[in-house]
Amino acid sequence: MIKEDKVKHIADLAKLNIKDEEMAKYQIQLTAILSEIDKILKVDIKEEEIMISPSTNQNVFDEDKIEQHLPKEDMFKNAKRVKGDYIIVPKVIE
Amino acid sequence: MRYLDLDIKTINEKLKTKEIKPIDLVNEAFKRIEETDLNCFITLNKEEAIKQALELEKKEVDNILFGLPIAIKDNIITKDLRTTAASHILDDFIPIYDATVISKIKEKNMIIIGKTNMDEFAMGSTGETSYFGNTLNPWNKSLVPGGSSSGSAACVAARITPLSLGTDTGGSIRQPSSFCGLVGLKPTYGRVSRYGIIAFASSLDQVGPITRNVYENALLLNVISGYDKNDLTSSKEQVKDYTSLIGQDVSNLKIAVPNYYMSDTIDKTVRQAVLDVIDLLKEKGCQIDYVDIDYLEYAIPLYQVIALGEASSNLARYDGVKYGLKVDDFKNIDELYKNTRTEGFGNEVKRRIMIGSYILSGENANIYYYKALKLRKAMTDSFKKCLAKYDLIIGPTNTDVAYKLGTKQDDALKSFYDDLLTIPVNMSGLPALSLPVGFKNNLPIGMHIIGNYFEEDKIYQLASFVEKELNLDLNIKEVK
Numbered sequence: 351m352i353k354e355d356k357v358k359h360i361a362d363l364a365k366l367n368i369k370d371e372e373m374a375k376y377q378i379q380l381t382a383i384l385s386e387i388d389k390i391l392k393v394d395i396k397e398e399e400i401m402i403s404p405s406t407n408q409n410v411f412d413e414d415k416i417e418q419h420l421p422k423e424d425m426f427k428n429a430k431r432v433k434g435d436y437i438i439v440p441k442v443i444e
Numbered sequence: 445m446r447y448l449d450l451d452i453k454t455i456n457e458k459l460k461t462k463e464i465k466p467i468d469l470v471n472e473a474f475k476r477i478e479e480t481d482l483n484c485f486i487t488l489n490k491e492e493a494i495k496q497a498l499e500l501e502k503k504e505v506d507n508i509l510f511g512l513p514i515a516i517k518d519n520i521i522t523k524d525l526r527t528t529a530a531s532h533i534l535d536d537f538i539p540i541y542d543a544t545v546i547s548k549i550k551e552k553n554m555i556i557i558g559k560t561n562m563d564e565f566a567m568g569s570t571g572e573t574s575y576f577g578n579t580l581n582p583w584n585k586s587l588v589p590g591g592s593s594s595g596s597a598a599c600v601a602a603r604i605t606p607l608s609l610g611t612d613t614g615g616s617i618r619q620p621s622s623f624c625g626l627v628g629l630k631p632t633y634g635r636v637s638r639y640g641i642i643a644f645a646s647s648l649d650q651v652g653p654i655t656r657n658v659y660e661n662a663l664l665l666n667v668i669s670g671y672d673k674n675d676l677t678s679s680k681e682q683v684k685d686y687t688s689l690i691g692q693d694v695s696n697l698k699i700a701v702p703n704y705y706m707s708d709t710i711d712k713t714v715r716q717a718v719l720d721v722i723d724l725l726k727e728k729g730c731q732i733d734y735v736d737i738d739y740l741e742y743a744i745p746l747y748q749v750i751a752l753g754e755a756s757s758n759l760a761r762y763d764g765v766k767y768g769l770k771v772d773d774f775k776n777i778d779e780l781y782k783n784t785r786t787e788g789f790g791n792e793v794k795r796r797i798m799i800g801s802y803i804l805s806g807e808n809a810n811i812y813y814y815k816a817l818k819l820r821k822a823m824t825d826s827f828k829k830c831l832a833k834y835d836l837i838i839g840p841t842n843t844d845v846a847y848k849l850g851t852k853q854d855d856a857l858k859s860f861y862d863d864l865l866t867i868p869v870n871m872s873g874l875p876a877l878s879l880p881v882g883f884k885n886n887l888p889i890g891m892h893i894i895g896n897y898f899e900e901d902k903i904y905q906l907a908s909f910v911e912k913e914l915n916l917d918l919n920i921k922e923v924k
Contacts (some may be wrong), residue, residue, distance in 0.1 A: 358460075359462045360798045360799075360801065360802045361798060363798070363801035363802060363805050364794070364797045364800075364801040364802075365760075365763075365778075365782050365785050366782060366783075366785055366786050366789070366794055366797075366798065367782050367783065367786040370588060375854075376795075376798075378856075379795055379856035380795070380798065380799065380856075382856045382857055383748060383795070383856055383857065384799070384802075385700050385747060386744060386745050386857060386860075387745045387748050387749055387803065387812060388586070388745075389742060389745045390742055390745045390746055390749065390810075390812070390815055390816060390819055391811070391815060393739070393742055393815075393819055395676060395815075395818050395819060395822050396587060397818065397821065397822060397825075398818070398819035399818070400814065400818050400820070400821055400822045401817055401821035401824055402647065402817060403633075403646075403647040403677060403681070403873075404633040404634070404647065404824070404872060405633060405634050405636070405647075405677040405872020405874045406678075406679075407677060407678075407679070408671075410676055411535075414803075414881045415812060418809075420540055420541060424540040425540070427538065428536075428537055428538060428540075428762075428766070428767030428768070429765070429766055429767060430770040431770075437766065439765055439777060439780070440648075440774065440775075440776055440780055441776075441777075442777050443702045
């Protein structure tokens with residue numbers, strides 16, 4: 351079973367909080383999935399080639415020209431705090 | 445009589461002769477939603493659908509899908525129509541543009557009835573992880589409809605709409621189609637644009653049609669397929685008329701049956717239904733061989749690394765800043781992220797992005813992710829080797845039929861094991877379809893037909909033959 355510290359570390363990586371009362375449940379569930387995943391470490395594969403995506407497309411380059419995309423004002427429609435052309439966020443730099 | 449119970453060809457003729465109007469179909473669909481009460485929809489598009497139907501009365505019926513009501517899975521974005529991916533974190537999100545598949549549907553003057561319920565961010569196999577409550581299976585309301593495209597399947601099975609769109613990352617079109625007695629196709633990766641699809645695992649996700657029969661499935665694939673410059677993984681491979689091989693002779697087809705797909709893990713009645721089809725095909729003259737496809741037994745852990753890794757990265761965008769939920773309780777930016785995500789995501793999603801973040805962190809990326817990419821290549825090569833010799837691969841879609849709501853909800857592995865037979869197809873990017881081939885305790889059984897890249901037409905060829913021979917009655921007598 352993975353330790354509480356490890357669950358906290360994993361939650362931190364995913365930017366999530368874990369409540370104390372949820373800890374035991376996550377220990378069990380994350381352990382179950384991680385043990386399952388460990389199975390692939392035992393597979394013997396001779397080839398070194400990898401596959402990141404089924405797509406066989408080559409790199410696509412756009413022409414360097416200005417095009418009309420979505421209207422600027424629409425971009426802010428779903429943001430909760432907006433001032434002019436800016437989205438307000440908490441202070442990041444002290 | 446209900447017009448929406450008729451096949452699409454007949455409806456089209458009636459629209460052409462003006463025996464019926466699009467508004468009749470739209471009214472029927474909304475009436476049916478109330479009658480059946482299955483929680484298929486998260487957001488209805490009633491006002492807009494009625495308006496569009498009335499406007500269509502002035503237009504000429506110029507294509508076979510004209511004026512037909514369609515339901516859209518709620519992870520496909522629709523301009524000015526709320527799109528939530530069944531998550532609290534997006535429950536007030538109003539998209540500012542249409543997904544490419546939506547633009548294509550609108551070009552054909554189809555009418556969007558609403559956005560269908562689903563597992564949150566398409567993570568689940570029962571519909572139960574939705575923030576908006578689970579969808580019910582119209583064959584029996586105490587059962588799961590399957591997932592993650594739960595509402596898209598239930599609404600076609602209940603004959604609310606003749607067609608719907610789902611998405612499939614590990615089986616999310618095929619599994620609910622199988623549980624609801626429908627035809628559901630996951631196209632070849634790259635066949636249908638992913639532009640405007642709320643990403644789960646970008647190298648696995650595909651949009652596809654869910655319909656009552658094979659022909660109508662091909663009709664909808666015809667509309668949504670094609671290259672899109674807004675999706676870098678979209679293919680330039682020419683779009684075919686996917687109905688063209690329907691009804692053609694199948695006796696020359698060479699078909700493989702993977703031993704893994706017929707093992708004891710699969711329910712006996714489900715296996716028997718597939719065996720009966722195999723007998724039917726042999727009798728017709730098809731060559732059918734049992735084969736081994738390497739690495740299939742590792743599909744679930746492979747999926748967990750690839751899909752959850754990609755998901756953790758894709759879902760990092762939900763930060764309470766640009767759109768979606770934003771909590772008020774935070775002292776700094778890190779708390780804004782964490783408190784928003786903790787409140788906004790459900791348990792299944794949290795679990796999956798935790799695992800994904802972990803296996804991609806530091807040295808783990810080398811240990812797990814890199815190994816998974818090698819395994820993915822090896823499994824795909826094994827499929828390719830098989831499809832170099834055979835036209836198609838068949839087996840069951842799922843290990844069993846639909847089961848009770850609330851089964852094993854604490855089991856973190858259950859939703860993955862439901863996709864045991866469908867996941868390998870997403871890993872390789874191949875097209876595959878689920879076709880109803882029988883019943884177990886009055887519940888539909890799905891057969892899986894896997895094809896070679898961009899050979900959806902051949903899948904439909906076989907599926908249409910089997911469909912015609914079996915001639916099953918898939919209409920639900922009474923939704924209860």
